[in-house]
Amino acid sequence: MTETITDTRALDAQAVRRDFPILQQETNGKRLVYLDSGATSQKPSAVIEALDEYYRTYNANVHRGVYRISELASERYEKSRVKVQRFVNARSSREIIFTANVTASLNMVAYTWGRANVSRDDVIVFTEMEHHSNIVPWQILSGMTGARLEFIHVTDDGYLNEEDVERALELRPKLLAVTAVSNVLGTINPIKELVARFHEVGTTVVVDAAQAVPHMPVDVREWDADFVGFTAHKMLGPTGLGVLCGRRELLEAMPPFMGGGDMIREVHLDRTRYNELPWKFEAGTPNIAGVIGLGVAVDYLSELGMDRVRAHERELVAYAMEQLAEVPDLRLFGPPPKDHGAAVSFTLADIHPHDLAHILDQENVCVRAGHHCAQPLMERYDIAATTRASFYIYNDRDDVDALVEALHKARKIFML
Amino acid sequence: MGIIAREYRHMDDFYREYILDYYRNPRNRGVIEAPDYTYEDSNPLCGDEIRMDLRVRDGVVEEVKFSGRGCAISQASASMLTEMVEGRPLEEVKQISKEDMLETLGITLTPVRVKCALLGLKVLKSSIYGLPVPDEDEP
Numbered sequence A: 001m002t003e004t005i006t007d008t009r010a011l012d013a014q015a016v017r018r019d020f021p022i023l024q025q026e027t028n029g030k031r032l033v034y035l036d037s038g039a040t041s042q043k044p045s046a047v048i049e050a051l052d053e054y055y056r057t058y059n060a061n062v063h064r065g066v067y068r069i070s071e072l073a074s075e076r077y078e079k080s081r082v083k084v085q086r087f088v089n090a091r092s093s094r095e096i097i098f099t100a101n102v103t104a105s106l107n108m109v110a111y112t113w114g115r116a117n118v119s120r121d122d123v124i125v126f127t128e129m130e131h132h133s134n135i136v137p138w139q140i141l142s143g144m145t146g147a148r149l150e151f152i153h154v155t156d157d158g159y160l161n162e163e164d165v166e167r168a169l170e171l172r173p174k175l176l177a178v179t180a181v182s183n184v185l186g187t188i189n190p191i192k193e194l195v196a197r198f199h200e201v202g203t204t205v206v207v208d209a210a211q212a213v214p215h216m217p218v219d220v221r222e223w224d225a226d227f228v229g230f231t232a233h234k235m236l237g238p239t240g241l242g243v244l245c246g247r248r249e250l251l252e253a254m255p256p257f258m259g260g261g262d263m264i265r266e267v268h269l270d271r272t273r274y275n276e277l278p279w280k281f282e283a284g285t286p287n288i289a290g291v292i293g294l295g296v297a298v299d300y301l302s303e304l305g306m307d308r309v310r311a312h313e314r315e316l317v318a319y320a321m322e323q324l325a326e327v328p329d330l331r332l333f334g335p336p337p338k339d340h341g342a343a344v345s346f347t348l349a350d351i352h353p354h355d356l357a358h359i360l361d362q363e364n365v366c367v368r369a370g371h372h373c374a375q376p377l378m379e380r381y382d383i384a385a386t387t388r389a390s391f392y393i394y395n396d397r398d399d400v401d402a403l404v405e406a407l408h409k410a411r412k413i414f415m416l
Numbered sequence B: 001m002g003i004i005a006r007e008y009r010h011m012d013d014f015y016r017e018y019i020l021d022y023y024r025n026p027r028n029r030g031v032i033e034a035p036d037y038t039y040e041d042s043n044p045l046c047g048d049e050i051r052m053d054l055r056v057r058d059g060v061v062e063e064v065k066f067s068g069r070g071c072a073i074s075q076a077s078a079s080m081l082t083e084m085v086e087g088r089p090l091e092e093v094k095q096i097s098k099e100d101m102l103e104t105l106g107i108t109l110t111p112v113r114v115k116c117a118l119l120g121l122k123v124l125k126s127s128i129y130g131l132p133v134p135d136e137d138e139p
């Protein structure tokens, strides 16, 4: 994948860091080295304050009240939708549906579009590098419809296997579910190209962009996928909020997911006329504060510039991979830095990742250890778990150095 | 910071030499063909897996083996546990408590890691009772 970085001003991670209250604290005299943004990102003051401001000064339900603070809440809520739309360059804010998280976004596609469109003779394809949230819904859909599952495996160096892609294309699958960026291997998949190839054989494409939208410029129109999901808490926003960005024609034709308030136009005892997009898919009182917070998070990222965010992380990941490769007995996973997102997975000799994460924690270095909700991928590489360091806008080379130093300490403790 | 500082007090002697020795050179690692009692379970948090096989004669544990994979704490404590039960009457084995296990392990653990240390005991008891037993550290 080739990238053109248009904004060349380097991101100032030191300055960014100052915007994050949690990163100001020290434990036992050591600063917090947070390398688990792949699990959830930290939140800048601006986002925390936006939540606080909502609850303190205009807390009211949306789309209902005629009084001032309810109107204000509704206005901010809908403004956030437009911000998110612009952030990923969706065609219309009607294509932006707020959900509980990306898991809910993907399940929504399975339960609504899937149940209405997939049948026994169909094939559903997903890749071996998917997060469980982009695997289990399709297994459930297969169980409900009888559709067959097929898989695109990964190569030793963490790319999608081209032969499997070609084989999948020949099957003319009904659905392809693929992640834009692997949360374990870091692989950046060529989404635009995959979508074009699968569209040619009539496949509907669902993209899990949970690890892409926070870290690089994403243009959903350029991708041209049918559904794209992402999750607010990995992109400086609050937890409990996800986005499903869908092609309007598909969303219009899909049955609603949950029935209830807000998603209706008129309800009679025996029938209901549904609301328009996007509210048709937003039953019940939504995560109002969360959506407002996400709007502020998106503003924050836009101000930094996603080109610069990507450039910063690319440089940092290259440095990290280079430094990690120097640690004896360390095995790195995933592709080289040019195709690598913000997550770097590794194992170190016979030290179990949980022991390793525990030792790193003594140095106030937070990393993730485990299967990262990608057990098929662990099976593929015949490992039980990996340790994962994932980077974001507030990380710098000092964090990498702290990680590497702590790894040397772990080697000593394990008498290597 | 008080709570955090307290938990970290004992970290330095966490990975003692004998723990690593049990991890790298486990005693009684393996499986028993046609065991009298067997059970397998995992710690959903970290994916540690342990299986325990027992051969019992006249109410006494004649042979015990463990297998699985996981962190040093879970694997070392499972191995130590097999040494604790070998040659002991089943009735006594049933009485082994969480405290006994942690005392044998000889290190102070953080709450999350206590689960790792007690996985072997949980699996052992499940094998004897033939059904899953609740986590040892549940109130």
Ligand SMILES: Cc1ncc(COP(=O)(O)O)c(C=O)c1O
Pocket (backbone or CB within 6 Å): A038, A039, A101, A102, A103, A104, A131, A133, A134, A179, A181, A182, A183, A208, A210, A211, A231, A233, A242, A373
């Ligand atoms: C690639 C990917 N997909 C899906 C998810 C699930 O996100 P959430 O738990 O917010 O639904 C994650 C995060 O854990 C992820 O990294």
